[in-house]
Amino acid sequence: MPDGRESPNPTPGRAATHSEPTDATSTHAEPTGGPTEKCGVVGVALADRAAARPLYYSLYALQHRGQESAGIVTHDGFQQHSHVEMGLVGDAFDEDDLDSLAGATGIGHVRYPTSGGVNACCAQPFSVSFKSGSLGLSHNGNLVNADELRDELAELGHAFTSNGDTEVIAHELARNLLEADLVRAVKRTMNRIHGSYSLSIMHDETVLAVRDPQGNRPLCIGEVSDGYVVASESAAIDTLGGELVRDVRPGELVVLDPDGTGFESYQLVDEETTAHCFFEHVYFARPDSVVDDTLVYEARRNLGRQLWSESGVETDVVLPVPDSGRSFASGYAEAANETTADGQPRPDDDTGVEFAEGLMKNRYVGRTFIMPTQDERERAVRLKLNPIRSTIEGRSVTIIDDSIVRGTTSRQLVSLLRDAGAEEVHVRIGAPPIVAPCYMGIDMASREELIAADRSIEEIREEIGADSLGYLSIDAIADVLDASRLDLCLGCVTGEYPYDIDGEATDRDVQRPVIDGGEGSPARADD
Numbered sequence: 001m002p003d004g005r006e007s008p009n010p011t012p013g014r015a016a017t018h019s020e021p022t023d024a025t026s027t028h029a030e031p032t033g034g035p036t037e038k039c040g041v042v043g044v045a046l047a048d049r050a051a052a053r054p055l056y057y058s059l060y061a062l063q064h065r066g067q068e069s070a071g072i073v074t075h076d077g078f079q080q081h082s083h084v085e086m087g088l089v090g091d092a093f094d095e096d097d098l099d100s101l102a103g104a105t106g107i108g109h110v111r112y113p114t115s116g117g118v119n120a121c122c123a124q125p126f127s128v129s130f131k132s133g134s135l136g137l138s139h140n141g142n143l144v145n146a147d148e149l150r151d152e153l154a155e156l157g158h159a160f161t162s163n164g165d166t167e168v169i170a171h172e173l174a175r176n177l178l179e180a181d182l183v184r185a186v187k188r189t190m191n192r193i194h195g196s197y198s199l200s201i202m203h204d205e206t207v208l209a210v211r212d213p214q215g216n217r218p219l220c221i222g223e224v225s226d227g228y229v230v231a232s233e234s235a236a237i238d239t240l241g242g243e244l245v246r247d248v249r250p251g252e253l254v255v256l257d258p259d260g261t262g263f264e265s266y267q268l269v270d271e272e273t274t275a276h277c278f279f280e281h282v283y284f285a286r287p288d289s290v291v292d293d294t295l296v297y298e299a300r301r302n303l304g305r306q307l308w309s310e311s312g313v314e315t316d317v318v319l320p321v322p323d324s325g326r327s328f329a330s331g332y333a334e335a336a337n338e339t340t341a342d343g344q345p346r347p348d349d350d351t352g353v354e355f356a357e358g359l360m361k362n363r364y365v366g367r368t369f370i371m372p373t374q375d376e377r378e379r380a381v382r383l384k385l386n387p388i389r390s391t392i393e394g395r396s397v398t399i400i401d402d403s404i405v406r407g408t409t410s411r412q413l414v415s416l417l418r419d420a421g422a423e424e425v426h427v428r429i430g431a432p433p434i435v436a437p438c439y440m441g442i443d444m445a446s447r448e449e450l451i452a453a454d455r456s457i458e459e460i461r462e463e464i465g466a467d468s469l470g471y472l473s474i475d476a477i478a479d480v481l482d483a484s485r486l487d488l489c490l491g492c493v494t495g496e497y498p499y500d501i502d503g504e505a506t507d508r509d510v511q512r513p514v515i516d517g518g519e520g521s522p523a524r525a526d527d
């Protein structure tokens with residue numbers, strides 16, 4: 001559970017930014033927000049019932065990925081219907097809204113803003129009508145060449161209503177659909193956009209799913225009794241009583257049959273490597289979701305086990321930081337009861353380590369609340385977490401969290417536990433130190449704000465006031481996810497990215513497409 005109110009994505013150069021206020025005197029504090037999730041997408045095609053309610057339930061299942069706005073676009077075979085509102089899913093729709101969304105196919109979106117700003121004009125799905133029909137688009141991710149594409153399209157006469165990258169994709173796709181069939185138009189669009197994208201798209205009554213060629217954000221296909229679903233996470237499919245079919249492959253276009261009978265697959269772009277965001281498994285995705293063939297809960301437990309073997313410390317009790325540290329802590333404590341911190345089998349007469357809840361979360365604290373003074377913001381964590389003294393007092397404790405961003409929350413937590421009588425407080429983190437920002441749609445923080453950007457682990461330990469501090473290694477992440485380092489995005493922990501980002505290093509041979517200022521579409525040669 002990382003710290004503090006997160007700042008805009010500090011994307012340099014042409015990459016998009018958002019305009020969330022970051023003023024330190026802001027009257028709203030988000031005391032325990034972390035690297036913030038960035039949007040959830042869904043799409044359904046059903047045989048014999050309206051799509052609106054299944055979409056609504058799916059969005060509920062994806063609410064953790066974005067709380068700023070929610071929207072649904074459906075198509076009834078004749079026209080598109082859209083309802084998009086700011087706020088949580090439960091507040092954005094009422095019965096009448098759902099009844100008005102006619103049609104058996106549709107897409108939905110929950111949004112946390114990274115590109116385009118915090119306002120209703122950037123809420124999604126984004127819809128546009130053009131000469132060859134209607135389009136709706138839901139996007140999870142972040143393009144790194146959105147501004148140059150927008151400039152080119154504006155030169156060609158396209159009018160934009162937002163500064164978000166999703167509208168750029170919509171216009172680029174609409175432009176290509178004027179000259180090519182659906183599959184070719186999507187391929188041309190993929191050859192012109194660069195960055196992270198998992199999309200659910202509605203072209204008239206046809207629902208499509210597209211995942212960027214490196215598969216940075218998750219996207220999967222599911223089957224329900226009367227149709228097919230695409231969603232950011234399999235938990236949305238579970239919510240509908242469906243079965244996960246498989247992940248959408250990096251570079252793949254999936255076209256759902258509008259009558260709900262099946263889907264077509266087109267592998268439009270092939271890359272040698274993938275760039276799955278490892279933070280999906282560490283923090284963003286629900287533990288009950290299967291992402292890229294791995295159950296997130298199991299991955300977190302195994303990461304916790306690795307954390308014990310790499311940097312275990314013998315203490316009286318292991319406490320998870322709720323809720324995101326829980327699966328790590330259970331794996332860590334399980335491993336701690338099998339072997340000692342120096343890797344020897346634990347003797348029979350050694351009672352081992354207690355795994356307990358020591359921090360209770362107030363579930364009714366909203367995403368933001370009013371904290372006008374610095375002192376109040378410093379104490380913000382106390383509004384959200386309260387220690388259980390009996391598990392802490394007079395004992396040495398290890399708290400397990402998934403990541404540290406700025407260090408503010410970790411410092412507050414350590415002090416909270418000391419105030420509750422802990423004799424020693426050790427901190428263990430289920431991810432490597434975050435040393436660089438994310439440009440792929442995760443609201444992390446700027447380099448200047450990241451506590452690990454220019455500090456050693458010992459310096460961070462001192463800053464947060466812990467008795468010891470341990471992070472998980474990058475190799476442990478790759479091991480547990482059964483992936484080579486080159487198949488993961490590790491940008492925020494290495495400072496080397498899998499996309500061509502202005503002013504940043506890459507860890508592979510990638511190049512952003514050449515945008516030629518409207519002189520023609522270079523992608524056509526690849527049709």
Ligand code: SF4
Pocket residue numbers: 035216276277278279280437438439440441442489490491492493
């Ligand atoms: S930079 Fe970090 S958070 Fe962003 S996509 Fe890569 S691994 Fe995920």
